[in-house]
Amino acid sequence: MTINLTHKIALVTGGNNGIGLAISETLAKAGAKVAINYLKDKEAAARAVESIRAAGGVAEAFQADVTDLQQIDQMLAEVREKLGPIDILVNNAGHMIKRLPNMEMDEEHYGKVMDVNFKSCVFVSKAATSDMIAAGGGAIVNVSSVAAHNGGGPGASVYAASKAAMISYSKGFAKEVAKHGIRVNCLSPGFIGQTAFHATFTTDAARESTISSIPLGREGTPQDVADSVLFFVSDLSAYLTGETIEINGGMFMK
Template identity: 45%
Template sequence: MDVRFDQKVIVVTGASTGIGAAIARGFGEAGGKVVVNYRKSAKEAEDVVASIHKAGGEAISVKADVSKAEEVDQLFQKTIDAYGGLDILVNNAGALMQRTPIEEMPEELWDLLYSVNIKSVFLCSKKAIPLLKQRGKGKIINVSSLAAKTGGGGGSVGYASTKGAIATFTKGLAKELAADRILVNAIAPGIITTPLHELSTPEKLRAQLNAGIPLGREGAPEECAGAVLFLCSNSADYITGETIEVNGGILMD
């Protein structure tokens, strides 16, 4: 299956590194016009844009903290200014922050997790919906996690609960937008080789997690991108409200 996104406009949040970067590159290599959103990693975002240009695609980078409504407004306005509309939104921005047991977790950290991981999905979806309706159809993809169903590893209850909220939000929004031909789906990555694990998962815990993967290895960001591109292709036009588990068999539902 040759998946192409020629002339399609795609916003990918949190796209400077890891899974988001792989998703942005995948769309760019498939002919899309990609808006590479970032919050702090400007150089990394520009590297993603450069790689898309090298592959013959179109892309711009836009700095925005997608947990803040005014910056989300700016992100989508810059998208319209550059490309005139929107066809696909990928809500990828999110973070584990740090592993903290609930009894030790400051309220500020809890609020930050929910702001970055789920409020951002609400804000970006709300802004994208009118633009997708103007096209007469569209796709929204949310990035959940294996942790949504397992409760996460040690000290990640807060993170896992935000990813569970994303899974529920995906189903509800899919029902809400079905009549408008806007399909809403999600992917749920398992143990993927990304900066998130480099920063937040101790070696011993990571080894324990990896030992439970039937395929015997961590996943690559590009393997998550493949699932996203499939869901956004015409081949997935009868799929909505679904979450695809990308986890090497560690959880089989």
């Protein structure tokens, strides 16, 4: 079955690098017009747009800090003006900031982690939902983490908690908007290579140890996550809402 997202407008937060880039490219390949949100790396966003356009797709880049409500509203206004009302939202933006034990935790670090992972998910979803209600339906996919289940690695407890909050929020929000034909689902990636996250926060020894424990015998790729996003925003998952897909090669099974 070919998944056809022609005439759909998709917003991907943090859509210019790593997992977000793979999601942006995959949705565009399926025919969606893709709004690529970025925070600082304008050059990467421009490359992402050019790559999609070179392949025959439609994409535009939109700079915004998705922890800032005013910037969220401004971004959505610009997306509507350039591409149209939003049908698909992928809340992919997130960060651990740094590994920090709880005994060294301060309020500033706590706020940054919770804001970029959870606050952004809540308020971008809120802002985009009006378009979906007007259209009679839509799809929201929130990108969580296996850390939501196992607490993450050393110094990642608040990050893990923010990702767990995304899963619970997805369930509650799914119940609220189901009557409008809007589906809200979640993805929980495990060890996904080819990303800045593990290049920054994971040692080579930890990477090798983790891969050796994965039943499928390899680390995941950004494309593995993007393919699951495509499933969740397509009619193949028309009767799924409030669910979480674990993308981890069997390292964590529910």
